[in-house]
Amino acid sequence: MRMNRKLTWMLLAGMTMAFVQCKDSGEAVEPDDENELITSVTLKFTEQGTSNVSTFSFKDPDGDGGNAATKFDTISLKPNKTYTLAIELLDESKTPVNDITKEVEKESDEHLFVYTATPGALLTYSYGDKDKNNYPIGLTGSAVTGAAGDGKLKVQLRHQPGAKNGTPTPGSDDVNLDFILKVK
Amino acid sequence: MHSFRNLLLTVLLALFTATAFAQKPACECFVKGVVKDRHTGQPIVGATVLIVGESNGVFTDQNGRYELRNLCPGNYTLECRIIGYSPFQQKVDLTAGHEENFNLLEQEVHLHDVEITAHRTDAPSSQPLTTISGADLDKTRGQTLGESLRGVTGVTTLQTGSSISKPVIHGLHSNRVLIMNNGIRQEGQQWGSEHAPEIDPFIATRISVVKGAAGVRYGSDAIGGVILVEPEELPIDQPVSGELNAVGFSNGRQGVLSGTAQGGLGFLKGFGWRAQGTIKRGGNIRTPNYFLDNTGISENNFSLAAGYRNKGLGIDVFYSRFDTQIGIFSGSHIGSVTDLLNVIQNGEPFVKSGFSYAINRPNQNATHELLKAETHYQFQNGNRLQWTIARQYNNRNEFDLHRPRNDSIAALNHPELTFKLTSLTNDVVWDHKPIAQKVTGQIGVSTLYQYNLMSGRPLIPNFNQFNIGVFWIERYVTSKWELEAGLRYDYRTLKTYRIVNREKVADHFDFSNFSGTAGATRNFSDRFSARLNVGTAWRAPNVSELFSDGVHHGAAAYEKGDATLQPEKALNSIASVKYAAPKWSVELGAYYNYISDFIYLKPQPEPILTIRGAFPYFKYTQTDASFKGIDVSGSWEFVKRTTVTSKLSYLRVYDERNDGYLVMIPPNRLDNQLKYQLANHGKWKDGFISIGNLLVAEQKRVPANSDFLPPPKAYSLWSLQAGATLRVSEKQQLEFGINVQNLFNTVYRDYLNRFRYYADDMGRNASLRLKWKFGA
Incomplete structure (x- = not known):
């Protein structure tokens, strides 16, 4: 019958359409290397006039989620000293390890590090670098400790594309860590 | 299924x-x-x-x-x-x-x-069904699908800013509301609350809402209800006709243009065709006091349909493509909890902006294609067989606010998230011939094969899934009674693939479920009828609920999935009575939807530490939840030509296992409208003027300490509408419409708008609508 032939033809066309596209999504899973992470933040304090270097780090090698952070050091400094403070950011989830510090340096007119001690008298930070618009960056600077005491040092990396004005207000946090600070 | x-x-x-x-x-x-x-x-x-x-x-x-x-x-x-x-x-x-x-x-x-x-509907006849069509649908033209449905009692929207809205039925949304787009279940990335349905409402001439669980007829996900988006039947052997719609909105300076042409093929009998397309452009939205930066929208959609009828045989082919790009308010990007607390304290966004049509980062673009073929054969003896196959391809790209710092990667300008979801559906339904002219029924088999390819920042895994469902429904009708009962079985198998520590990990899940429905409609008189329906529906946990693991930057929350989650099951009872007199009518509906193993994000006592600081920690957990509510609507023509209409949506949700409330439940609302119908005058007809008020209460039933900000205060919005039709000639007419939303430019925030932390809701929005209809 003509009708039956038509139906059969449609059935075949339909089946072809339904199955020709099937594929296994498992084959397409690959680690993503374009995705940028910051997995470690290292603060390097060099006591002025000496070569005494103390480093303190936060490390979460697999990024947010998965395993918890493997390292979150307590910052321990001497009272009433002046230190040179340098910061290093790494993406250790990639092989080879990706140095984010360099990327920040290249785009310094979009980034601002903010160091805030509580109580404020514990540590005073002064910027030691400037971007092309003469705004501070904070990759290097100096930290002057006060009298002995315990508190916190908040380290923020503000990402401020197109809005950087020298204040922390614009943009959003790429890093926001509260290190425990002991001055003794 | x-x-x-x-x-x-x-x-x-x-x-x-x-x-x-x-x-x-x-x-x-x-x-x-x-x-x-x-x-x-x-x-x-x-x-x-x-x-x-x-x-x-x-x-x-x-x-x-x-x-x-x-x-x-x-x-x-x-x-x-x-x-x-x-x-x-x-x-x-x-x-x-x-x-x-x-x-x-x-x-x-x-x-x-x-x-x-009259239209055939697969919805259970004992469940409340509200249809928007004709003049009521015309009034919503230019808006998104979610916004178009806001006039329905019991339906609200879940919003991300003003451009992304998802329908909420009886407090349930996303994967708990099923959308049937032209008879095919819409398969997008519905797990995301900022993923709006990828459907152009101009495709439809009828949009219906089935309230309550309807799992037997529609398969998984129909827990809160079903939305049916239906185009007009193809004009087989009809002369060419069509329409052109143009809508302009003051807010966002948005313009929408949509056209349809359709007809038969004069020289070939039995054929019909339709072509339809829509273009939409909008810029930054303005709240009463400031613009929202980067909130423009751009949309290009089209669809083509053709059909053939010969005696009992019919074939329809349909293709549609939806393509949208939506700017996401740049002030909503949150790096850390400190960022969020700062903007909340500031009371308004830090990012200032003027008007612009430009869509920058962050933004999302999504395309959705549907290709469908349906064929039916009606046998001489009354039996009928219908077979439908469809392929959907959903491609969603999301761009974050920040480009990668590395120049060579930034230069590629790849989206930070890409999802490509392909779904193949296959449905065969057999309608048996009426038995004793009183009993009819249908038996059906549905399959779904689906695979997801994702790249970018890890969020959800790749997956393949297959679902098969079998159902059987019988209905008995007399002039006083309509009874129906049905049963369904679903089986689903899911395989996921993800990267953990640079290694591929595969997981395998099997889910199965029985659903049932039973209902009765009693027609006491031609004015008075009552319905009762008890139905069940189910939903397997979706991949984001199983495998989420990371910070949700819109919500400043760390969300973790649970691979041991079980499907959630809804048992919904819904009763309604309707009385319609010539001058007045009342419809009262009450429902009790008990969802066992309801999946939700449970706050954990300890925050999670990340490089951006500590984030509140939420874990996908299951509980038993009850959704109890009342929908009341009534209208009264108290003076000739003057009608008052009131709609009340009342909902109470309770976490039965933990004796508490749940978050993100729409507050109660009351919608009133006063309408004056103008007398027809010469070539002018159907003229009206109406004024409306929407009263939304404050949601006071929220769990303690679960949110950064308490739910917003109650608000009241006024609106103004007017419209008329001009009959230009026998075969041509023009329709005009004016609509002013938020008439007094009221400052408000809505609890179900995810941007309520950052910014006010949309200010006054006036629109002018023009429709030219020709032929037929």
């Missing part, structure tokens, strides 16, 4: 011939005609046709014909009820000319052909 026949949902067309004939000036008039299915064009056997107010109805015969005799001259309302179709009424005038014509032949007293259009 999912849906099945598609088109078949809309169906039926009844072509009636009303004939008055009187041999004596007494009660010798009659009405006769044939009842046909709109979709297939085939006669319907066993439809009940009755005169409202008279007790005796008749059934259509083997050829779909009916005849009502011994009617006195007068005005009657004819009602036709068919199992599986929306009941419809048609006024018939049997007064004209009956006295003079008593000696004439039937053909000569033939007064007019009364064409009645």
Whole structure:
């Protein structure tokens, strides 16, 4: 019958359409290397006039989620000293390890590090670098400790594309860590 | 399983011939005609046709014909009820000319052909079904699908800013509301609250909401309800006709242009076609006091359809493509909890902006393609077989606010998230012929094969899934009662693939479920009816609930999935009564939806530490939740031409296992409207002016300490509408509409708008709408 032939033809066309596209999504899973992470933040304090270097780090090698952070050091400094403070950011989830510090340096007119001690008298930070618009960056600077005491040092990396004005207000946090600070 | 026949949902067309004939000036008039299915064009056997107010109805015969005799001259309302179709009424005038014509032949007293259009619906007849079509749908033109449905009692929207909105039915949304787009279950990335349905509402001439669990007919996910988006039937062998819609909105300076052309192929019998397209452009949205940066929208959609009918055979082919790019308010990017607390404290966004059409980062673009073929065959004996296959391809790209710092990667400008979801559905439905003209039923099998490819920042895994569902529904109809019962079984298998520590990990899940439905409708009189339905539905946990693991930057929350989650199951009871008098009507509905193993994000006591600081920690957990609510709507024409309409949506949700409340439940609302209908004047008709007020209460039932900000205060919004139609000629008409939303530019924030932390809701928005209809 003509009708039956038509139906059969449609059935075949339909089946072809339904199955020709099937594929296994498992084959397409690959680690993503374009995705940028910051997995470690290292603060390097060099006591002025000496070569005494103390480093303190936060490390979460697999990024947010998965395993918890493997390292979150307590910052321990001497009272009433002046230190040179340098910061290093790494993406250790990639092989080879990706140095984010360099990327920040290249785009310094979009980034601002903010160091805030509580109580404020514990540590005073002064910027030691400037971007092309003469705004501070904070990759290097100096930290002057006060009298002995315990508190916190908040380290923020503000990402401020197109809005950087020298204040922390614009943009959003790429890093926001509260290190425990002991001055003794 | 999912849906099945598609088109078949809309169906039926009844072509009636009303004939008055009187041999004596007494009660010798009659009405006769044939009842046909709109979709297939085939006669319907066993439809009940009755005169409202008279007790005796008749059934259509083997050829779909009916005849009502011994009617006195007068005005009657004819009602036709068919199992599986929306009941419809048609006024018939049997007064004209009956006295003079008593000696004439039937053909000569033939007064007019009364064409009645009723639509077949697969929704359980005992569940409340609200349809927006015609003039009501026209008023919503230019808006998104979610916004179009806001006028329905019990329906609200979940919003991300002003450009992304998702429908919420009885407090449930996303994967708990199923959307049937032209008969095919819409398969996008519905797990995301900022992923709006990828559907152009201009495709539809009817948008219906089925409230309550409808898992038997529609398969998984139909827990809160089902939204049916239905185009008009193809104009087989009709002359060319069409329409052009133009809408302009003041807020966002948005313009929408949509056109449709359709017709038959004059030289070839049995064919019909339709082509439709929509363009939308909008810029930054303005709240009463400031613009929202980067909130523009751009949309380009089109669809093509063709069909063929020959006796019992019908074939329809449909293709649609939806393509949108939506800017996401740049002030909503949150790096850390400190960022969020700062913007909350500031009371308004830090990012200032003027007006612009530009769409920058962050933004999302999504394309959705649907290709569908449906074929049906109606056998001579009344049996009917329908088979539908469809392929959907959903491609969603999301761009974060910040480009990668590395120049060479940034230069690629790749989206930070890409999802490519392909879904293949296959539905076969068998409608058996009516038994004793009272019982009809259908048996169906649906399959779904789906795979997801994702790249970018890890968020959800790749997956393959296969679902098969089998259902059987029987319905029994008399003039007073309609009873129905159905059963369904679903089986789903899911395989996921993800990267953990640079290694591929595969997981395998199997889910299965039985669903059932039973319902009754009782028609006490032509004015008064009552319905009761008890139905179940289920939903397997989706991949984001199983595998989320990271910070949700819009919500400043760390969300973790749980791979041991079980499917959630809803048991929904819904009862409604309706009374309709000529001057007033009331509809009252009450529901109790008990969802066991309800999946939600449970706050954990300890925060999670990340490089951006500590984030509140939420874990996907299961509980038992009850959704109890009342929907009331009423209208009263208290003075001639002046009608007041009120709609109340009341909902209470309770976490039964933990004795508490749940988050993100829409607050209660009351919607009032006063409408004055203008008299027709010359070529002008259907003119009206209306003023409306929407009162939204404050949501006070929230769990303690679960949010950064308490729910916003109650608010009241006024709106103004006016419209009229100008009949230019026999075959052409122009429709005009004016609509002003948020008339007084009220400052408010809505609890279900995810941007309520950052910014106010949209300010005043005036729109002007123009529709030109030609042909037919």
